Every structure is written in structure tokens, then in C-alpha cells.
Amino acid sequence: MPIRLNLLAEAQALEEERRRDPVKRALLAAVALVICSLLGSLIFYSRVLIQNSELAGLQTQWQLLQKDYEQARDHEKRLAEVRQRLAALHQLATNRFLQGNLLQALQKVALPDVPLTRLKVEQFYVLTPPTPGKTNAAGRLTQPPKPATATERILITLDARDESPNPGDLVTVYKDRLSREPLFKELLGSKGEVVLRNLAPPVQDPRTGQGFVAFTLECRLEERVR
Structure with a gap:
């Protein structure tokens, strides 16, 4: 039987051992991992580019919408100011102090023996400046603005004479009649008042010789x- 000798057996064994080398396998795995990472990075970068493009488009749309929103807010603000002015004018027209109502009320409470010698009406106005509105970081209105206001204060001074047979008896009567008169009560309001500020002693009129008492009512x- 012939004997076969494999002269390449040693070389083949070395080659087989080289193929089974763990270092080489690790290098191949590392190369494959790097290639996969590069592919993943390319895919991620392409997605980022697409999303950036979409974001730029959305930002452009937002800027256009923001301009329209600012214009609408400006128009709304102007409309609110016009409405406030119209409401203030309406309030002034309907609630203003009318001298005619005062004269009519005085005519109704007049007494034959209590003539008025002087009527004085003083009107004062205390102005309050407007308060601007407040917004949060998002631009939303958290506190509405307040318009300027004027506080009206009216003081009526009546000087009269009690010329009754017993001067001084009609002072309180006239004051009570004035306080109870519906037209005058409406002018006074719920917090108004009629106060006797001065009551002089009885004297005689040098021209007629008639005695009288001068007094002053403050309303x-x-x-x-407003």
C-alpha cells in the first residue's frame, strides 16, 4: 500500500490556526461596527437635514402668523380704547350735573319767609392717570389696562334768611324740606348730606326794620x- 505524505500539512495547519485567531475576529467585528456606525450617522444626519428644512418652513409660517397676530392685537387694542371713550362720553352725557335740576329742586322747597340770598356751586375734579396692562412672558394679557378717570366732587352752598315772625324757627324746617325733596335727594346720592354751616344771631334789616336770621347750608x- 502506497504511503502518502502531505508536505503542506504544516502550512495548512498554520493557516487554519490564523483563521481561528481571536484578534483577527475582533478586528473584523470592530471594522463592521465602525461601518454600521457610519451608516447610522449618515442616516441620522440626513434626517436632521430634513427636519431642519421643515423647521425653517414652520418658522417662516410662524413669522407670517405672528405679524397677522400683532396686527389683530393692535386693532383689538384700538377698538377697546374707542369703546372706553364712547362709554365715558355716554356716562358723562347721562350722569353729568345739571344746574336746571338743582334750580327746580330749590323752587319746589322754597318757603315764602325763607328767601335765598346766594347760591354757589363748586365743582372739583381729581384726575387719576391710566394704568397700562400687564403681560406674561408668553405675551398674554394678565391684567387689563385701566383708563384714566376723573373723580367729580360738587359742593353747593346756600345762603338764606329766615324772615318768619319768630326768626330761626324755619331754619331746620327748610333744611329738612331740602333733604327730603326727591329731585335733591337724587342729586345728593346715597352718600351726600346737607349740613348747617352757619347760623347768625337775629338782626333787623335797616331798610325794613324786619328781624331775620341769616344761615348757610352746605350740600x-x-x-x-367719570
Whole structure:
């Protein structure tokens, strides 16, 4: 039987051992991992580019919408200011102090023996500046603005003479009649009052010789904010 000798057996064994080398396998695995990482990075970068493009488009749309929103807010603000002015004008037209109502009320409470010698009406206005509105970081209105206001204060001073047979008896009567008169009560309001500020001693008129008592009534009307 012939004997076969494999002269390449040693070389083949070395080659087989080289193929089974763990270092080489690790290098191949590392190369494969690097290639996969590069592919993943390329895919991620392409997605980022696409999303950036979409974001730029959305930002452009947002800027256009923001301009429209700012214009709408400006128009809304102007409309609110016009409405406030119209409401203030309406309030002034309907609630303003009318001298005719005062004269009519005085005519109704007049007494034959209590003539008026002087009527004085003083009107004062205390102005309050407007308060701007407040917004949060998002631009939303958290506190509405307040318009400027004027507090109206009216003081009516009446000087009269009690020329009754017993001067001084009609002072309280006239004061009570004035306080109970519906037209005058409406002018006074819920917080107004009629106060006797001065009551002089009885004297005689040098021209007629008739005795009289001079007195002063002060009527402070309820304050009104306009």
C-alpha cells in the first residue's frame, strides 16, 4: 500500500490556526461596527437635514402668523380704547350735573319767609392717570389696562334768611324740606348730606326794620367717578 505524505500539512495547519485567531475576529467585528456606525450617522444626519428644512418652513409660517397676530392685537387694542371713550362720553352725557335740576329742586322747597340770598356751586375734579396692562412672558394679557378717570366732587352752598315772625324757627324746617325733596335727594346720592354751616344771631334789616336770621347750608353731593 502506497504511503502518502502531505508536505503542506504544516502550512495548512498554520493557516487554519490564523483563521481561528481571536484578534483577527475582533478586528473584523470592530471594522463592521465602525461601518454600521457610519451608516447610522449618515442616516441620522440626513434626517436632521430634513427636519431642519421643515423647521425653517414652520418658522417662516410662524413669522407670517405672528405679524397677522400683532396686527389683530393692535386693532383689538384700538377698538377697546374707542369703546372706553364712547362709554365715558355716554356716562358723562347721562350722569353729568345739571344746574336746571338743582334750580327746580330749590323752587319746589322754597318757603315764602325763607328767601335765598346766594347760591354757589363748586365743582372739583381729581384726575387719576391710566394704568397700562400687564403681560406674561408668553405675551398674554394678565391684567387689563385701566383708563384714566376723573373723580367729580360738587359742593353747593346756600345762603338764606329766615324772615318768619319768630326768626330761626324755619331754619331746620327748610333744611329738612331740602333733604327730603326727591329731585335733591337724587342729586345728593346715597352718600351726600346737607349740613348747617352757619347760623347768625337775629338782626333787623335797616331798610325794613324786619328781624331775620341769616344761615348757610352746605350740600356735599356724592362723589362720582367719570
